[in-house]
Amino acid sequence: MAATLDATLTHVTARRVAPHRAVAEVYIRKLADTQQSVELRVAVMGANEAGKSTLIGVLTQGELDNGRGSARLNMFRHLHEVKSGRTSSLSHEILGFDAQGNVVNYGCSELMTAERIGERSAKLVSFLDLAGHSKYQRTTLHGLSGYCPHRAMLLISATAGITRITEEHLGLLLALDLPFFAVISKCDIAAAGVQPVLRRLAELLQPHNKRPLLITDENLARNCVAPQNLILDTIDNGEDEDTPKKEEESSMERVCVFPVSCVRGSGLNALHAYLLALQPPNTRHTTQQESCxxxxxxxxxxxxxxxxxxxxxxxxxxxxxxxxxxxxxxxxxxxxxxxxxxxxxxxxxxxxxxxxxxxxxxxxxxxxxxxxxxxxxxxxxxxVPEGEAGKPMKFGACVGACKSNDQAKEIVLNHQQSRDKSKNRKNVRRKNKNLLQDIANVESSLTKTIDNDQNIYKSDSEGVDKIEDAYRSDSDCEKDKLSEGECTCRDAVLLEDPNNPRGCMFFQASVHVLRHSTAIYPGFQCTVHVGNVRQTAIIEGILSRNNEVRAGCGASLVFRFARAPEYLVTGRRLLLTAGQGTRGIGRVTQVFPYVP
The missing domain is CATH 2.40.30.10 (Translation factors)
Known part of the structure; x- marks a missing residue:
């Protein structure tokens, strides 16, 4: 009976009252339906003291802030966060809407726990509170990479304006091509600071064919999710000189901007309407049919x-x-x-x-x-794989045309010998450009290096060969010199077996460096973020002519994890960081199974 009602039955106690009769005490719990609610994950980003935790607390608790941070206390997880007022760890909060569009977190007499909010909600908005201070940038990048948010909410303080950290977070969102909207906080004490923020935001978004759109009412917030051409926009007012400018603005993508105040509550209704109208991307027919x-x-x-x-x-x-x-x-x-x-x-x-x-x-x-x-x-x-698990690794011929390449060959085979050797590197000074200017050509660079419709293992126009040659023997390279065009590296290349998944220590990725003060050479250590993987990696090889890569340029890099093997999938996005001044973005192009 419990299974018919989609519930679980747990046995507590039982007592026999007659030879053929007994009384049992059981606990029945109704299971939550996985199809009953729509979940939208929103990552909250912005500079420190922009009011990220305060805004999440006001949206989810329904109580306005007192101007001294009372609404953010429930967002903190550690004592030092309460004392300093800075978020240092990832925290989650949910906002539920019923079928009529009403918020279910508050408005009733009973205490609404996360379990009750999930049961009564037709749509859930999960907020991921990210750290804004530069000291905790690795935590912020891990949240963007590991939790795969559908949208991002960029918070900008009206008093401080767009700071360096705000520009850095904005650059990451543009590089990741993650849809986002902006919220201008503290409008009650700095109403005059809204327009300067809009002008500065328009300057930063213009190179990316985007423009900010100020949202002040609920109807406009609902319409901007599914843009519609207004009747007034189609009427010719006789000003032909402004027509090209209007056509250019209409072709640009709009970024919604909400001015709010967590003390007075202004602008919160429009933000609620916008969150209710947002829908997550439909991945039901793609990712759900794949393996677990x-x-x-x-x-x-x-x-x-x-x-x-x-x-x-x-x-x-x-x-x-x-x-x-x-x-x-x-x-x-x-x-x-x-x-x-x-x-x-x-x-x-x-x-x-x-x-x-x-x-x-x-x-x-x-x-x-x-x-x-x-x-x-x-x-x-x-x-569990369908085939036999635990069988030996398969070897076979590599994918693509075989060519000898001494540079790629020495990357993996000789990394043990050159691990303790230090190389003299020249420090080349360059001007520190704006991060947004460095990522202007990221999409074209990644498209040129990684083409999903073509063979990603073929060499590029500069004569850079594939990394599979690193696993080939010397005799095979000699045979290639005698007979070009024929694959002779059979039984020399490790192949990925879907029936025998393994971790990897070496992997290859096409990376575009967004920002770095000097050139990057082999041996450079960085932190790699790929999904839930966050580990220090060493660049063992750079497949380029100069064996280096600089800011604004892209190259195919060979990484080696420093501690333990990780499970990577070809085609996933990669984030590269080192300190507070190095940023890179790319995709994994090849994974080499690890066999001790």
Whole structure:
């Protein structure tokens, strides 16, 4: 009966009252329907002290701020955040709307927990509060890369205006091609600062064919989600000289800007209407039909007897309670079997999750693996392969035309010998350009280097060969010199086997450097963000003529993880950072399975 009602039945106590009669006490819990609500993930970005946590607190709690940060107290997770007022970790809050468009977080007498909000909501908006201080930039980048937000809300203070950190966050959003809208906070104490912010924002967005649009009422907020041509815009007023300018402005993409005040409450209704009208991208027919992949971001240990609890994002496929999966990669690059015991979404138990949902999974570790299975953030849960798991790696011919390349050949084979050697590098000074100017040609650079419709392993116009040659033997290279055009590297190249997934230590990516003070040479250490993976990597090779890459240029780089193998998928976006002055963006083009 409980299964028919989509509920779970838990046995509590039982007492026998007669030889053939007994009384049992059970606990029945209704499972949350995974299809009943639409979830929209919004990343909140902006400079420190712009009011990000305060705005999230006002939107989700329904109480205005007192001007001294009372609304942001529930957003903080650590004591030092309360004392300093700066967010240093990722925090989540949800805003629910019912079928009539009313906010369900408040407006009733009972206490609304996250579980009740999820049950009564037809649409959920999940806010991801990111850190704004430059000290916690790695946490901010990890939130953008690991949680895959559908939209971004860029907060700008009317008192401080657009600062350097604001320009940096804006540049990241433009480089990632992530849809976003802006919110100007603190308009109650600096109403005159709205227009200067709009003018500066228009200057920054103009090179990217975008322009800001000020939203002050609810009707305009609903219409800007699905733009419609107004009747007044089609009437000829006889001013022919302004016609080309109007046509140019109409072709530019609009970025909505909301002036709000968390103390007086002005502009919050328009922002609520806009969030209600936004819809997440439709990935139901693509990622849900693929194999299961759950990216692990956090790990919790509830008790000694219970198994670990992992939290993260369902990247593709579907997952249900009781499914048998494989988890990894471990230090040897292999995956091990595990099963799912329970699934929770928004602190409410549910029977399953689908692609695009954030959830927490209770895992059941096999008895023989409890002592040696050490889980860490960055691992993934995959579906059990259909073929035989654990079989030896396959070797075969490489993809594309075979050519000898000594530079790519020495990248992997000789990295152990050159690991302790230091190279004399010349420091070449260059002018520090604006980040937005450096990323003006990012899209064209990535399109030129990575073309999904063509073979990504072919050499480019500069004569740079593919990295598969690094796994070829000397005899094969000699044969290529005698017979060009024929693939003779059979049984020399490691191939990815979908029936035997493994982690990788080496991978190749096409990267466009957005900002760096000098040139980047082999041996450069940086932090790589690919999905839920965040680890230090070493550039072992740069496939270019000068063996270097500078700001504003792109090249194919060979990376090596410094600590442990990771699971990467070809085609995923990559973020590269080093300190506070280096930024790079690209995509993974080749993964080499790790075999110890």
């Amino acid at each position: 992949e759950f990216q692990i971001d956090e790990i919790f240990h509830v008790g000694e007897s219970a198994g670990p609890v992992v939290g993260g994002l369902m990247a593709r496929g579907q997952l249900y309670e009781g499914d048998n999966l494989i988890i990894g990669p471990f230090e040897t690059g292999e995956f091990r079997r595990i099963s799912v015991r329970t699934i929770y979404r928004n602190r409410a138990r549910c029977g399953g999750v689908r692609a695009g949902h954030c959830a927490s999974l209770g895992l059941a570790i096999p008895p023989g693996e409890r002592g040696g299975m050490r889980l860490r953030a960055g691992m993934v849960l995959l579906g």
